[in-house]
Amino acid sequence: MYRIGFGIDFHQLAEGRELVIGGIKIPHHKGSVGHSDADVLLHAICDGMLGALSLGDIGMHFPNTDPAYKDIDSKILLQKCFGLIRERGYSIVNIDSSLCLEAPKIMKYSLQMRETIAFILHIGQEDISIKATTTETMGFVGREEGLVAYATVLLVKNGDQ
Template sequence: AFRFQDILAAHDKARGNEMTDDSMIAENAGLAVALVTGSEDNIKITTPEDMNRVAQLLGGRPAISRVGFGFDVHEFCAGDHVMLCGVRIAHEKALEGHSDADAGLHALTDALLGAIGDGDIGAHFPPGDPQWRDGDSADFLKHAGKLIADRNGAIANVDVTLICESPKIGPHRDAMRQRIAEILSIDVSAVSVKATTTEGLGFTGRREGIAAQAVASVMLPPN
């Protein structure tokens, strides 16, 4: 507890600084702050993750952890770029598909849908439906994220592996992570994008197309 005039003046002094609670603001203004031992269950709510913890405490049961897996393949066709994990990459070929053929986002969308047991990308966005022709795969991924939010769930982390000889993924990795984090409204630290080859074997080794696989971890409230 603080005297109103003292803490008000402290707030005025701290204006423009990034501080998360009154104790930091008071110390910044030179006010004495005493620490009182309390219950760990009486937590301070500062971030959205704190709210999730409160919900678990009030519910009396831990959240349920679910894991989903997704896999997708697209073959090369004539073109001058590919879309991978929401990033446009210049390339001597394009990827064939009903939408923008983003194998990375398609695999990740399926992983999220799998984690909540809600079908696959083809069930939500049928390839025979003309409205999805040349569609932005970011919309598919955003839809999967919304379905999780509608269940009061949260995405813990996602991990995408792109399998191809070309294009090189390394120069675009950070942009891909940022784009996925933006689409799903999660922290970039919860997003991993990796790349590998099949050492010249199979259709990816023959540079006939690109494959992608993804794993997603989702936290859901107890039933």
């Protein structure tokens, strides 16, 4: 049995913060603002996994009001979400994701992101797609006030492949 989930996440950008996307620190004069490390890509993937099995969203499992998650590495959140789907007997088939940000150009980091995500989720790098686009200077993304990530995750019940 296959299940598909969709995730989306937004974060503001601000001076003096680290920019972490896909588990990788990316040099930039602005970084993501959030309760955790604000990794927009990993958060979207988490929501995609959770959504595929109707398990709510990342905010329900790891609320930004809980001090336990203050500044947490989102790779840990991804691991925890993966554990939830594995407990229910599912594995990941593939992930398709898109990032929307004006700067910096991040595709040179995509291989490293895919390696990091693949390791955590026990899938091949070839099963993870990371694309990037700008908004042609329109809106909050175009003004470099924030960034957005979208992710679609396909799960399969173990033994059904």
